[in-house]
Each structure stands twice: as C-alpha cells, then as structure tokens.
Amino acid sequence: MAADLYGEMQLESAPPARRHWQAYFPGILVTAIAALAAGWLADHYAVPIVLMGLLIGLALSFLSQDRRTHAGLDLMSQTALRIGIVFIGARITAQQLADLGPLPFALLALIMIAVILITVTSAKLFGQSRDAGLLAGGATAICGASAALALYSLIGDRRVDQARFTLTLVGITVASALAMTLYPVLAAEFGLSDAQAGFLIGASIHDVAQAIGGGFSYSPAAGEVATIVKLTRVTLLAPMLMLVALWLGRSGESEGTARIPLRLPWFILGFLAVAAINSLVAVPKPIDDAAATAASTLLLLAIVATAMKARLHLLVDQGWRSFAPIIVATLTSFLLSLAAALCL
Incomplete structure (x- = not known):
C-alpha cells in the first residue's frame, strides 16, 4: 500500500486482479467523508482545504488496517490522482513553461544527483550500508515510493532485506506527509514568490500527491509550478534508473532482474496533451471551470486516501539510526x- 502511482505501473508483472465494484465502496466512502469534513473545516475556519485533508487522513490512518478499505483507498490514492493530474493540465500553458525557462530544470537534475550522492556517502556515518543509502537517496531524489520499488528491483534483496525496504517506504511516506505540512509554511516565512515556492515544494517533496497538494496549499500559481517540477522528476525516473543500473552493473553489485521500461505513464501524456490544447485553443470558461473543480476534488480525495494509508505505527519501535539515510536525504x-529556488 505504500507504493505510489508511477512505480506500480512500471514494475507490475501482471495486471491487478479485477474486483467487484462493491469491494471499492468502503474505502471510497471513508475517503469521501473525510474529504467533506476537510471541506467543512476549510470553509468555516479559513484554512487550506488540502492541509485539512492531509491532517484528517493521517488521523484516520488506522482505518487502512481494515482490509475492506484497501481497494477503495488504492483507487482514490492512485487512479483519482492520475486523472486529477490530467485535469491540472487545463491550468497549464506553454507560456508558463517558457516563463520558467531552462534554469529550473537544469537545477532540478543537479539536485537529484547531489541528493543521491550525499546520501550514499553519508550512510556509513550512521552505521548503514551504502545500498541502504542508495535506496533512501534515490527514493527521495526521484519520486518517493515508486523510485524505491524500482531501485529495490535493481539492488536485490540480498543487499537490502525486506525489513529495510519496508522501513524505507514507511520513512519516505511519513517524511513526505510532514513536508507537505511544513514546507509551504517555511516558504511563506522565507517570503518566496509563487514560482520560488512552487519550485521548492515540487523539487523537494517525495510523493506526487503531497508535492502537488503542498503547492496548491501555498497558492494556485505555486501549485501549477510544483506540478510541472514534480512531474519532471517523475519523467526522470527511467533515465536515473538506467544510470544506477549501469553503476551497479559496473561494480558487479546488481542482483535485481526486473526490466524498467523507458516509457512515460499515461497520466503524464494526458497532462501534456491537455496543457497543449489549453495553449493552442481558447477553452470556454465553463469547461475550464469544470476542469479546475474536477482537478481540485480529485486531488483532495487522493491526498486524503494517501494520508490514510500512511503506516505511522510502524515507526514506534525503530531506532533513529534506521531512518538516518532518509533524514539526510530529506x-x-x-x-x-x-x-x-532563491536563485530563480
């Protein structure tokens, strides 16, 4: 349940088993109720609705221990988010990309490489293996749990056991949830512009839902920039994995056998297609408003469901050194x- 939207699609060896629609109902119902509660609180207390959705979802994370909620929570946290990302494309134009310029994307690639190298180098200082550092650093630098899944398939379970892998998934999920709550506040304290805040949030928060949600909790403009930056990180998953595979193969350390296909997932292609249409055609305002409402609704549902799936209780019995690579990477x-962001 910790995996996010890109890794599962890239790494699954067989399509998931078909479920009857009734299997999705419990998870969808609790997600919808929590989202409505977040909407009520946001409306009455003038707080960001996305932040309320995250906090309520975390408070209800015990519900994910009931297997009856799994199918619905998976549907809301993955499929709803993917469709929501496509609708966000209606808020993006080619002019926004041109305004950003090439510098943010060059800086983003450098940040990703630096995070991996620093985490791998510092792992031994905390009594952790280099492979554990690679797993934590890669998952943090690229796109959270999906990158962890992909890297684990390359490293192999003989060098990083299942317990360490699970711990990494839990750690990056919790770190990402906390970052979504904290980073927009810090961005406001530093007086960052919408573009700067969007870059900071999109470049540093691990998982897709939290990165986009954190951006929109700062401002709509920051959310749009965060979406572009975060999806750029997602598209870099495959090339980054190729470099890691070459590095591990050259040093004779790769034990995984999974093949990582070099293709973009459908939701990014859909996002780009909708953004292209929005750039080339004057979309009627009712359609534009409907797309914005659909994107906001689906994003809220995805964030609530993702927060509900966080296994916070697994952190209680772990020593802090076990999470050192994740802390360093974050x-x-x-x-x-x-x-x-300050250079932009």
Missing part, C-alpha cells in the same frame, strides 16, 4: 531546493 533535498 534535509539535503530541502536545502538544495531552497538554495535553487
């Missing part, structure tokens, strides 16, 4: 992204 990603 702090490095934030500091480098902040420095880059």
Whole structure:
C-alpha cells in the first residue's frame, strides 16, 4: 500500500486482479467523508482545504488496517490522482513553461544527483550500508515510493532485506506527509514568490500527491509550478534508473532482474496533451471551470486516501539510526531546493 502511482505501473508483472465494484465502496466512502469534513473545516475556519485533508487522513490512518478499505483507498490514492493530474493540465500553458525557462530544470537534475550522492556517502556515518543509502537517496531524489520499488528491483534483496525496504517506504511516506505540512509554511516565512515556492515544494517533496497538494496549499500559481517540477522528476525516473543500473552493473553489485521500461505513464501524456490544447485553443470558461473543480476534488480525495494509508505505527519501535539515510536525504533535498529556488 505504500507504493505510489508511477512505480506500480512500471514494475507490475501482471495486471491487478479485477474486483467487484462493491469491494471499492468502503474505502471510497471513508475517503469521501473525510474529504467533506476537510471541506467543512476549510470553509468555516479559513484554512487550506488540502492541509485539512492531509491532517484528517493521517488521523484516520488506522482505518487502512481494515482490509475492506484497501481497494477503495488504492483507487482514490492512485487512479483519482492520475486523472486529477490530467485535469491540472487545463491550468497549464506553454507560456508558463517558457516563463520558467531552462534554469529550473537544469537545477532540478543537479539536485537529484547531489541528493543521491550525499546520501550514499553519508550512510556509513550512521552505521548503514551504502545500498541502504542508495535506496533512501534515490527514493527521495526521484519520486518517493515508486523510485524505491524500482531501485529495490535493481539492488536485490540480498543487499537490502525486506525489513529495510519496508522501513524505507514507511520513512519516505511519513517524511513526505510532514513536508507537505511544513514546507509551504517555511516558504511563506522565507517570503518566496509563487514560482520560488512552487519550485521548492515540487523539487523537494517525495510523493506526487503531497508535492502537488503542498503547492496548491501555498497558492494556485505555486501549485501549477510544483506540478510541472514534480512531474519532471517523475519523467526522470527511467533515465536515473538506467544510470544506477549501469553503476551497479559496473561494480558487479546488481542482483535485481526486473526490466524498467523507458516509457512515460499515461497520466503524464494526458497532462501534456491537455496543457497543449489549453495553449493552442481558447477553452470556454465553463469547461475550464469544470476542469479546475474536477482537478481540485480529485486531488483532495487522493491526498486524503494517501494520508490514510500512511503506516505511522510502524515507526514506534525503530531506532533513529534506521531512518538516518532518509533524514539526510530529506534535509539535503530541502536545502538544495531552497538554495535553487532563491536563485530563480
């Protein structure tokens, strides 16, 4: 349940088993109720609805221990998010990409490489293996749990056991949830512009839902920039994995056998197609408003469901050194992204 939207699509060896629609109902129902509660609180207390959705979802994370909610929570956290990303494309134009320029994307690639190298190098300082550092650094730098899944398929379970892998998934999920809550506040304290805040959030938060949600909790403009930056990180998953595979293969350390296909997932292609249409055609305002409402609704549902799936209880019995690579990677990603945002 910790995996996010790109890794599962890229790495699954067989399509998931078909379920009857009734299997989705419990998870969808609790997600919808939590989202409505978030909407009520946001409306009455003037707080960001996405932030309320995250906090309520975390508070209800115990519900994910009931297997009856799994199918619905998976549907809301993955499929709803993917469709929502496509609708966000209606808020993006080619002019926005041109306004950003090439510098943010060059800085983004440098940040990703630096996060991986620093995490791998520092792992031994905390009594952790280099492979554990690679797993944590790669998952943080690229796109969260999906990158962890892909990297684990390359590293192999003889060098990083299942317990360490599970711990990494839990750690990056919790770190991403906390970052979504904290980073927009820090961006406001630093007085960042919408573009700077969007870059900081999109470049440093691990998982897609939290990165986009954090951006929109700062401002709509920051959310659009965060979406572009975050989806750029997602598209870099395959090339980054190729470099890691070559590195591991050259050093004779690769034990995984999974093949990582070099293709873009459908939701990014859909996002680009909708953004292209929005750039070339004058979309009627009712359609534009409907797309914005659909994107906001689906994003809220996805964030609530993702927060519900966070296994916070697994952190209680673990020593802090077990999470040191994740902490190092998260702090490095934030500091480098902040420095880059200030340069924009």
